[in-house]
Amino acid sequence: MLHTLLQRWRYCILNGMPVAVLLCLALSMPVAAAGRQQITVFAAASLKGAMMAAISEFETQQPDSDIRLSVAASSTLARQIEAGAPADIYASANLLWAEYLAGQGMLVPGWRSDWLGNRLVLIATGGDVVITVMPHELRADERLIDKLPEGERLAVGDPEHVPVGRYARAALESLGQWDALRPRLAPTADTLATIALVGTGVAPLGIAYGSDALLSDRVRVVAYFPDSSHPPIRYSLGLIDRQDGQQNELAQAFFDFLQTPSAMRIFADHGFRTDAPP
Secondary structure (H helix, E strand, O other): OHHHHHHHHHHHHHOOOHHHHHHHHHHHOOOOOOOOEEEEEEEEHHHHHHHHHHHHHHHHHOOOEEEEEEEEOHHHHHHHHHOOOOOOEEEEOOHHHHHHHHHOOOEEEEEEEEEEEOOEEEEEEOOOOOOOOOOEEOOOOOOHHHHOOOOOOEEEEOOOOOHHHHHHHHHHHHOOOHHHHHHHEEEEOOHHHHHHHHHOOOOOEEEEEHHHHHHOOOEEEEEEOOHHHOOOOEEEEEEEOOOOOOOOHHHHHHHHHOOOHHHHHHHHHOOOEOOOOO
16 A cells, blocks of 8 residues: 555656645545445546446446546556556557556556457538548548648547557558648547547548547548558557555456456447457
């Protein structure tokens, strides 16, 4: 316990909160209701809805559990974990960040799984008429630059920082459209931010994960990027090494639960691919 408190205290200081150190330490103490165990899950933003549903199901099965969820870009979460942020499980939308943490000794050996997949899609505002065709697989001869009204931009996760942006860049390069579209991009923090821009009409088109687009009533999918146009979109699950030699049994139980058939059905219902190739 002392080691964990010191680790979280270090995280507060490194993130510029010296005045709030005592408060941060207090909040680091177990505050769950009597008898309830608590863990924190750091998950990629695109996992938010599905992860919340999975947590609800798990807590129903185990009423003595209290699972807290924090979502952000996979890269942001990885850096926070490296800096000592209080997390028990890391769910990344990019295998490279999971491998990075493993290489830093932050993940428990043998407790990592590449367990979900996703699709990369082109989205438009729900009632927009920029593209009126039915959803289809995007072809190389379909120039997206021609579908952008003059002065408008294509919303997409920042290719320099977030996984969905890197997948989008790879897909556009594969289709021979990256150079033309690069000056017309509107970089976002994650796929949820992309959907927000397109859903509110700030950007007419965007590139997002199929799972997020499926659950939003503000956007519609107009095309799918070919799987062959970008690296496989795989989500990696890892158990954070507490560094004190005492792994949290609740974290281990939830890690295992996320890979059960019942949990996989939840993720499938939220648009994730549970049978994607590795």
